[in-house]
Amino acid sequence: VQVGExxxxxxxxxxxxxxxxxxxAxxxxxxxRDAILARLEAVVASRPPPAAAPARAPAARTPPPAETxxxxxxxxxxxxxxxxxxxxxxxxVRGLSMYNGDVRAALxxxxxxxxxxxxxxxxxxxxAPAGGSAWDRSPPPASAPAHAPQPAAPAYATPTPLASADDDLDAVIAQIAAQEGREAEAQRARREEQMAALRREFPNRPDxxxxQALDFTDDxxxxxxxxxxxxxxLASAGSGAGGHYVKRNPALDGMMAELKQREAxxxxxxxxxxxLPPPDPAAQHHAAAFDSVAPQRHAAAPAAPLPSAPGAAADDARYGAHAMPLPPAPPAAAADDAYGAPPPPVAAPPPPAKAPPPPAAAPPPPAKAPPPPAAAPPPPAKAPPPPAKAPPPPAAAPPPPAKAPPPPAGAPPPPAK
Incomplete structure (x- = not known):
């Protein structure tokens, strides 16, 4: 029986x-449980009352000497x-003895x-005092110091209620508005002084x-x-309110102007x-011809290449030739079609290659046909029996034809016979 601690x-x-x-028990x-209680009550009743030995009562709670x-x-x-x-x-000590000195379990x-x-x-x-149980708690000793009185809680000043909440709220709002107005006025005055100082140093700049400079630098x-x-x-792109400035790069501007002129x-x-040298009439004629031909380029390309512009030669001499050679012309359409069409001569030979095997399989049936003739001579000696035995050879002859049909060329063997 499991006993719980x-x-x-x-x-x-x-x-x-x-x-x-x-x-x-x-x-x-x-x-x-009822049987346990009955047994324990019987044991208690059979024992002497605890008052007979008050001094030994605590020993019942003390662990056994062997465990202690x-x-x-x-x-x-x-x-x-x-x-x-x-x-x-x-x-x-009792808890430690119950768990063999394990501090955590005893705790x-x-x-x-x-x-x-x-x-x-x-x-x-x-x-225990007389008349009481040995398990009663003993009262605290008289020498124990009395509890010290707790210090009184600090007395906090209660806030004075407002006489008129609405009036005070209006006054606070008015005070805040006045303060904000004074701060805005002071900030406006400071900005005006700073603007005046900057106007004296930079008279050509708009306000x-x-x-904007003051905004960027936190005043x-x-x-x-x-x-x-x-x-x-920076060059001015506009004046007055909302004016913006765009930083110019002279070197970049010169490069862009040169590129535009070369393109022109x-x-x-x-x-x-x-x-660059001025254009010649040939170049202008070339540009006009290009403009007139460009819409029809998809229909027919010009037979002869157009003369190159003088500017292109100058560019090649200055920067190097960048034009890549054209790829070789694609093969003719007939050659392209030849790749996709299946060649008929290559497909024709396979049927003849399959035809020879049946002739090779045909000779074996003829080799089996001679044995019946070899067996035929003995029957003629016996005239009456041969008619009766003659039907079996015809029955044996059909099997070879059964083997011949699988190959397509099964017709030649019968003619051989």
């Missing part, structure tokens, strides 16, 4: 009996330090017990540029002035004066 401890606490007596009753010997003093002190006086030394068991109102330095509980006049000094290379030279038209 909690049940054993509960019966021990209720009836004040040793562990071995409780365990024996539980085993005898085979787990029946296995508990080390170090483990007892460790558990006593952890429980901080909530349990007496006897309770701690878990102690926490399941009601706390002892005693000091950890107390060796054993005081004897929008000066204001720092020194940084705004430096920003405008570094901005001398190839097309035969000039949009600006250039250092």
């Amino acid at each position: 909690k049940e054993v401890q509960g019966f021990m606490d209720v009836f004040g009996l040793p562990r071995d007596v409780v365990v024996e 539980m085993h005898a009753a085979k787990g029946d 010997a296995a508990v080390s003093e170090e483990a007892v002190q460790q558990v006593l330090a952890i429980v901080c006086g909530a349990y007496t030394r006897n309770t701690v 878990d068991w102690c926490y399941t017990q009601p706390p002892d109102v005693a000091s950890p330095n107390k060796a054993a509980p005081a004897p 929008a540029a000066l204001s 720092d006049p020194a940084r705004a002035a430096q920003y405008l000094r570094n901005d001398n290379a 030279a190839k097309r035969g038209t000039y949009s600006a004066p250039s250092s």
Whole structure:
């Protein structure tokens, strides 16, 4: 019968009996709670009353000597330090002895017990007063200091209620609005002073540029002035409110202008004066011819290549020839068709190749045909029997023809016969 530790401890606490007596009663009753209670009550009734030996009553709660010997003093002190006086030394020793000195298990068991109102330095509980049970808790000693009075809670000043909440709220709103107005006015005055200083240093810049410089530099006049000094290379794209500046790159502008002029030279038209030589009539004629032919290029290409423009030769001499040679002309359409059409002569030979095998298989049947003639001479000696035996050879002859039909050329053997 499985005996639970909690049940054993509960019966021990209720009836004040040793562990071995409780365990024996539980085993005898085979787990029946009513039978266990009856047996334990009978044991208690058969024993002398506890008042006869008050001094020995605490010994019932103390673990047996054999178990106590296995508990080390170090483990007892460790558990006593952890429980901080909530349990007496006897309770701690009892828990350690129950679990063979396992501190963690003894702590878990102690926490399941009601706390002892005693000091950890107390060796054993005081004897019970006369007329009381040995398990009663002893009252605290008279020498125990009384609880010190708790300090009074600090007295917080209660806020004075507002006389008129609406009036005060309006006053606060008005005060905030006035403060914001004063701050805006001061900021406006500061911006005007900064703008005046920048106007004196940069008289040719519009107010929008000066204001933008201040915005970019968080209203720092020194940084705004430096920003405008570094901005001398910028060209104005507009004045007044919303004016923007686009940074120009002279080198890039020159390159773009040169590219435009070269393109115009190839097309035969000039949009600006250039250092390149002026176009000649041939180039203009070439451009006009190109424009007239371009829409019909998909229909028919010009028979002769057009003359190259003078600008192209100059570009090749200056930058190197970049034109790649054209790929070779594609093969003729007839040659392309020849790749896709299946050649008939290659497909014709296979049927003749399959025809010869049947002739090779045909000779074996003729080889089997001569044996019947060889067997025919003996029957003629016997005139009457031959007619009766003559039908079987014809029956044997049909099987060879049965083998001949599988090959397509099965007709030749019958003619041979």
